[in-house]
Amino acid sequence: MDAMKRTTFSLFQPVTVALIVVFWASAPDAWLDKAWVITAASIGTMAVVQALEFCNERHAGWRLNWREFLTDSFYLVLYYAVILKLETKLAEEPLASAKHALGITTMWAMHLPFVLQVALAMFLVECGQYWLHRLMHNSFLWWTHAPHHHITQLNALKGLVGNPLELFLVSLSVIALFDLSLNAVFCAVNLIVAVSAFAHANVRFDPPRWYSYVFTTVEAHSLHHSVGFKETRCNYANALILCDRLFGTFRRGEAQIVGQDERRRLLISEQLMFPLRPLMGMIKSNPDKSASAG
Numbered sequence: 392m393d394a395m396k397r398t399t400f401s402l403f404q405p406v407t408v409a410l411i412v413v414f415w416a417s418a419p420d421a422w423l424d425k426a427w428v429i430t431a432a433s434i435g436t437m438a439v440v441q442a443l444e445f446c447n448e449r450h451a452g453w454r455l456n457w458r459e460f461l462t463d464s465f466y467l468v469l470y471y472a473v474i475l476k477l478e479t480k481l482a483e484e485p486l487a488s489a490k491h492a493l494g495i496t497t498m499w500a501m502h503l504p505f506v507l508q509v510a511l512a513m514f515l516v517e518c519g520q521y522w523l524h525r526l527m528h529n530s531f532l533w534w535t536h537a538p539h540h541h542i543t544q545l546n547a548l549k550g551l552v553g554n555p556l557e558l559f560l561v562s563l564s565v566i567a568l569f570d571l572s573l574n575a576v577f578c579a580v581n582l583i584v585a586v587s588a589f590a591h592a593n594v595r596f597d598p599p600r601w602y603s604y605v606f607t608t609v610e611a612h613s614l615h616h617s618v619g620f621k622e623t624r625c626n627y628a629n630a631l632i633l634c635d636r637l638f639g640t641f642r643r644g645e646a647q648i649v650g651q652d653e654r655r656r657l658l659i660s661e662q663l664m665f666p667l668r669p670l671m672g673m674i675k676s677n678p679d680k681s682a683s684a685g
């Protein structure tokens with residue numbers, strides 16, 4: 392690898408993080424009223440990371456093909472057209488109304504410097520996601536999360552591939568309870584999208600050590616996608632690997648072979664139906680009872 396390319400892939404992630412912060416710090420107020428701006432910024436960021444897979448591939452076995460691209464695109468549309476809208480209606484708006492009704496105010500948060508507001512927003516979202524994700528690996532909620540672990544290769548959009556119930560659950564957060572500037576919240580969302588895309592991308596990045604200490608990298612996240620159920624119980628953080636370091640679940644290393652259940656790739660229909668498997672298993676193991684009940 393020539394020096395220019397090495398420097399580019401060493402600095403790409405930290406420079407992107409800095410550019411996203413500068414972009415939202417200087418975003419005009421008129422943009423903040425329009426929901427499509429944050430959606431466009433998020434999808435644009437993911438598209439750039441996806442394009443990088445063709446410039447500096449990590450593993451030939453993870454190379455994007457049409458089947459993978461179409462599946463990933465299906466989930467991209469599902470997430471932005473349906474799941475995020477449901478999350479706003481069913482969780483964020485009721486939480487904001489409850490905050491208003493109960494008279495909860497956190498105006499101190501609004502007066503923090505921009506970068507600290509972004510850091511607070513990211514930490515709130517990531518802490519919630521960390522514990523929910525950890526719970527998913529250690530409870531019946533695994534049935535909603537397992538489809539994400541049945542993916543057999545990593546690519547920039549793979550963070551969005553999973554059962555819709557799981558995608559809805561992991562998009563929940565308590566951020567609506569805090570008074571933060573909209574620029575800071577959008578900046579945190581954009582950063583989480585960028586880092587999650589980096590952490591799933593088939594790209595050979597070589598970031599500075601401080602970056603890997605704070606943010607989730609594809610090394611850390613590929614280890615979370617290891618073959619075998621037990622091996623997945625580390626590196627739960629979506630974007631801030633700092634959470635795993637704080638809560639004692641960080642493991643160093645990386646994996647090239649990813650997947651579950653003998654690495655069987657699921658069809659979209661199987662991913663959608665996966666949480667019903669325990670129920671279907673019970674019906675199958677008890678055919679007489681289910682027949683007489685019917």
Ligand SMILES: [Zn+2]
Nearest residue numbers: 524528536623
């Ligand atoms: Zn997981």
Ligand SMILES: [Zn+2]
Nearest residue numbers: 539549550591
């Ligand atoms: Zn993942």
